Amino acid sequence: MQAKEAAEQLGITQRMLRHYEKEGLMDVDRSLNGYRSYSAADLRRAGRIRDFIATGFSVREIRAMSACLSDDGDGPCAGGIEKLTEKLEHIDRLRAELDEKRSAVLDRLVTLQNGLSTLSHH
Structure with a gap:
């Protein structure tokens, strides 16, 4: 082919x-x-x-x-099982780091939104 x-x-x-x-x-x-x-x-x-x-x-x-x-x-x-297991652990670490970053961004967003709503009520 x-x-x-x-x-x-x-x-x-x-x-x-x-x-x-x-x-x-x-x-x-x-x-x-x-x-x-x-x-x-x-x-x-x-x-x-x-x-x-x-x-x-x-x-x-x-x-x-x-x-x-x-x-x-x-x-x-x-070594296939070992390599796949290592890759899975790496993906899980990256996922945890992304979850932490997402949470921090959400917290910051709430803080900024609360700050804006306080300003608009004055």
């Missing part, structure tokens, strides 16, 4: 597919005319990469989990 079809099937751009390859996440065969030729296994691998990126993993983190990208890694893969 050529890049255009592969990208359409995966719901990503051809540029993203080339990016995966450039970053060493995929090694795609080329046909005699030099065009990239994606196998079913390549599509599954690209789909896994896309999904890891969508859940917040960086290219560097994904590269470190390359065992989780192949069809062999469809089940448990070396």
Whole structure:
């Protein structure tokens, strides 16, 4: 399958597919005319990469989990559970920080609104 079809099937751009390859996440065969030729296994691998990126993993983190990208890694893969657990903990920390910031903004907003309503009543 050529890049255009592969990208359409995966719901990503051809540029993203080339990016995966450039970053060493995929090694795609080329046909005699030099065009990239994606196998079913390549599509599954690209789909896994896309999904890891969508859940917040960086290219560097994904590269470190390359065992989780192949069809062999469809089940448990070396370090996969540990990496996913770490990512979840990171997301939870970010979420807690955002909740604190949101709360501070809401408090400030109430203070400002109360100040304005006091001024408008005088």
